[in-house]
Every structure is written in structure tokens, then in C-alpha cells.
Amino acid sequence: MTNNAALSILTGTAEGPVLALAEGLSFWGGVDPATARVIDTHHPAHGADIAGKVLLMPTSRGSCSGSGVILDMALSGRAPAALIFSEAEDVLTLGTLIAAEMFQRPLPVLRVSPAVMARLAAASFLRIGPDAITGDGISISVTTPAPEALDLTDADRAMLDGRDGKATALAMRIICAMARQQGAHALIDITRGHVDGCIYASPANLTFAEEMLALGARVRVPTTMNAISVDRQNWQAQGVPPVFGNPAARLADAYVRMGCQPSFTCAPYLLEDAPEQGEALAWAESNAVIYANSVLGARSPKHPDFLEFCMAVTGRAPLSGVYLDAGRKAAAILDVDLPQGADESIWPLIGYLAGRLCPDRIPLLRGLSGAQPNPDDLKALCAAFGTTSAAPMLHIDGVTPEADGAALPDAPSQQITRADLAKGWDLLNHGPSKVDLIAIGSPHASAPECRALADLLSGRTIRIPVIVTAGRQVISALRDDGTLARLEQAGVQVIPDLCWCSISEPVFPPAARVVMTNSGKYAHYGPGLSGRDMRFGSLADCVTAAMTASASPRPAWLE
Helix, strand or coil: CCCCEEEEEECCCEEEEEEECCCCECCCCCEECCCCEECCCCCCCCCCECCCCEEEECCECCCCCHHHHHHHHHHHCCCCCEEEECCCCCHHHHHHHHHHHHHCCCCCEEECCHHHHHHHHCCCEEEECCCEEEECCEEEEEECCCCCCCECCHHHHHHHCCCCCHHHHHHHHHHHHHHHHHCCCEEEECCEEEECCCCCCCHHHHHHHHHHHHCCCCCCCCEEECCECCCCCCCCCCCCCHHHHHHHHHHHHHHHHCCCECCCCCCHHHCCCCCCCCCEEEECCHHHHHHHHHHHCCECCCCCCCHHHHHHHHCEEECCHHHCHHHHCECEEEEECCCCCCCCCHHHHHHHHHHHHCCCCCEEEECCHHHCCCHHHHHHHHHHHHHHCCCCCCEECCCCCCCCCCECCCCCEEEECHHHHHHHHHHCCCCCCECCEEEEEEEEECHHHHHHHHHHHCCCCCCCCEEEEECHHHHHHHHHHCHHHHHHHCCEEEEECECCCCCCCCCCCCCCCEEEECCHHHHHHHHHHHCCEEEECCHHHHHHHHHHCECCCCCHHHC
16 A cells, blocks of 8 residues: 555445544444444544445444444445545454455445545545545545465365355455455464354344354354343343343354353453463453453454454464564553552553553553552453553553563653543543442453452442342352352342343333443443443442442542
8 A cells, every 4th residue: 555545455336425533433332333323422423423424534443343333234224335444453344344245235445544544534525436536636546455475274275165164164264354454474273262242232243143053153162252132041030122132142042052152251351261371362352352462461353243253163363463472562651640549440540541542552551560450450451441442452561461571662652640530530420420320340340349349338228229240150159159148138239141331221220310330441331332421430439329329529539
């Protein structure tokens, strides 16, 4: 690609009004596929209609589930006319690739330089043809690169040729297409997978899964499953409408029938068999990927939904990105002015701000080792970082295993000041002080987190609902040590299988209008996903709000 040309990633023709976004957008949690409107209340384009638009933005960000959203929009006729990026992008590209490969719904995807992006953004209407982008006096040539040489093994070629069935051949075609657009020259063996597409974010997720099941797909490496959209065993008793519960349950069951483990957790790193340092994974779910890379030292790009399943079916992945040592370097340094006396809510706050400062690159965070963050602190930081950044990992000096020497020699440095932290707090605390619901478990709550909640609630009376979402394995441990009984005696509802990012009414109390959470991730996504106002604070703040129905003001350590 030259500075004056557009590179065709996925071919096609299109035309439409231009919608140029200076900031990346997560389609999952950021776009409503039923209306094609931007629902991320923190995004400058909130409320914009993207259907039929030539959509320009640097890259996507946030959730791996955006691929399912763009696929659903393509199948329903509500997709953008075309996607144009100025940086590498995988999530939306993969969704459009699936739309073309499996359902014959092509949608052009192109990549341009920042200079060309600025020219295109000034246009009001663009036409995309096989050789040029034109409109408003602009003409930008389109080049289609020669296919990258991909060094496939004999086993890879046999899968491509159909030796292991139609589903495996299809999965390998998709992997090879993504490998070429990523610039990979070979594939790598992966040891395990984690499927994110089992959330019923849209009918397209079910369409893909049942199509692969009908083609005979089966995973060949141990593969866990993300949280799903219903409590699999109890959704009928909870009053979930069958029009939603049945397809959500069918989606989960389809992946189980294809050999996936019914772990149903968005925190697979909390399972007993956690990945080891250096292990090559095929994981989706942004918080899980970031934690695995950053804290455990395992290796997995932030794979889009559907691609991670294709990798689990073949056992192979493109050798690119953070699978490579060079792809794990920090391209930015963030020095954090850590306030004295900060509670654990500082960690999601730092992660959220780090992602805003590094939306497209891996950072090295400095100034945090003295606070000795524990695994739950790091879980919260990684999850919040994943809402605002497309990067698949971060480093923390003196804390994470690869931080020493991680920064590139020319990595620029920035500060996260106390004033920045205060502004970030305000961004996550848009809602009024009167609180109707406490939401814990985004990502899924750990056993230590639940024990801490039980201790904080001991001998106290709550006035409003407190709901915790957690994985089955964690809930089993809580049952064994008596913590589950303590929580239930205090009036807390503990729900397996689904999480706050996939919960729906009536499990989500319909009357609740303001939600208090200790999750930076849910504080960001919650307004768009639930239509409710959000308040954010520490676990102790949440307990205080549960007893008083009122959110605490900005903490003193931020003043």
C-alpha cells in the first residue's frame, strides 16, 4: 500500500454517505445490530446511524464479539456499506469475511494511510469500485495485493483439501485468509481454545454455530466456553421469555455438541487448569486474552469471535501478533501517579485510562509495583483496559512477567495524573446518586472476591438487590466452603453461566434504573447494553450502596 492508495482487504463494490470516526468503536456493546445505531454513551458518535454508511475509523476496539454484530448486520441488511481503516483490524474484518465466505454477503474492507483517511473523511459521499474510491472530487486508487506466500504443512493442506470434512476445510480457508491479511507467513499449533461466540449477542451467532454443527465441526484441542446469555439450567424458572431463552440455550448446546467444555465463564484463567507462560492459545473474550498475555505470560492475539472456533477445529492459528516476541513489545510508557490510600477501585480506573491513552498499542505501566496488585486487581485492570483499547496485552513494571525490557527504545512516555484519575472516575459515574441494583462479576467474580463480599455483608441488611455472576467452578468452591450460604443468607443472588455483559430482563431487575458496580468494564458498557445509568466504586462502596440505596461521592484519595 502506498501513501496515496487504498489496500483492498476484502473485495466488493459499494457507495454511501461518509461517516468518519476519529476514535475506534467496539461494535459489541457499542452498536445495536437491530437499529444500526451507536449505543456507546462514551463515544463521540453516540446515536449515529451506521447502516449504509461508508464507515471510516482508525480501527475497532473493545470486545471480540464485534465480529458477530457485523455479521448479524450484514445478514439483516443493516451493515455499513463499506469499512475503511487506517490501521490493522481483525474483529470486524473477520465478521465480514464470514458473511462473504459462508453466506455470500460481501462487504468491502479497505485500509488506507492516515493521510488518505483525512482526505476521505472530508468527503460527504464515496463510491468504492474495484480500482478506485471516488467522490466529491476525490479519486484514490485501490490495489489488491498478491496473495502472501503462506508456508502450509502437509497436514494443513490436507485439511484445506477436505480430508477432515467440510467444516474443517471451511475453518482452514478462513484461517488462511486471515493469516494473509495479517501478513503471517506460517501457522502455529495451539494447545487450547476459548469460544466467545457462544453469547447470544445476535441471531448470527446461532446461525454460524448451527451451520458449523451441520457441517460436522468438532474441536480438536481442549476448548472452554465463555459466559452464555442464560442460566442454562434455570432460565425457564427465572421467567426468561422462550423467544430469547430457547435460541440462547440452543447456541450453548451447539458448541457443547461440537466438543467444547460447558465452562460458561468469561474468566477462564480462574479455572483450575489455567494456561502456563509461553503456551499458545486461541482465545477470544477481550478481558481473558489481555489477562492471559499480560499476567500469565501465555500467548493469544485478541481473536475475533468465530475465528477462535475455527482455530479450535483445526488446532492451527496464524503466526503473527503476540504469538511472536516482537509483537509483545510495549510501544508506549505510562507513568502513573498513584494516590496514597487508594482502594482497589484504582485498578479498573487505571486500566480504563490506559486504554484511552493507548487505543492501538501495548503500554508499559510504571509506578504501580509498590501497591502490590493481587490477581483480582489485575483482573479488573485488564478488563477495563480491554474496553478502551484494541491492544491484546499490557505490561506493568515490577509486576507482570515480561515487563522487564518490554518497552521499545523509541516508546514515548505519558503520565496518568491524579487529575486524570479524577476525570476518569467522573466518566464512569454518570448516574444519579440513588441506586437500585448492585452488579458484581464483570468479568466473573473470583472466589476471593466473593469471600470478601460475604465478609463485608456480615451482620448487615441490604435494601436493594445484589447480584453476583460467577463461573460454575467458582460457585462450586463457594458452596463447599460455606461462602455461598453466607451470601444467600445476606440476600445476595449468585447466578452461574451468564455475566453482566450478557444478562437480560427479567433476570436483570426490570425496575432498576441506576446500577452500581465495581467493574470498570461494566461501568463503560452498561449504559449501552442495559439502557441504565451507572455508578462505579470499590466493593466496599457497593456494599454501602446496597445498605443505603445511595452511591458514595468521589473518594477522598482522588480529591
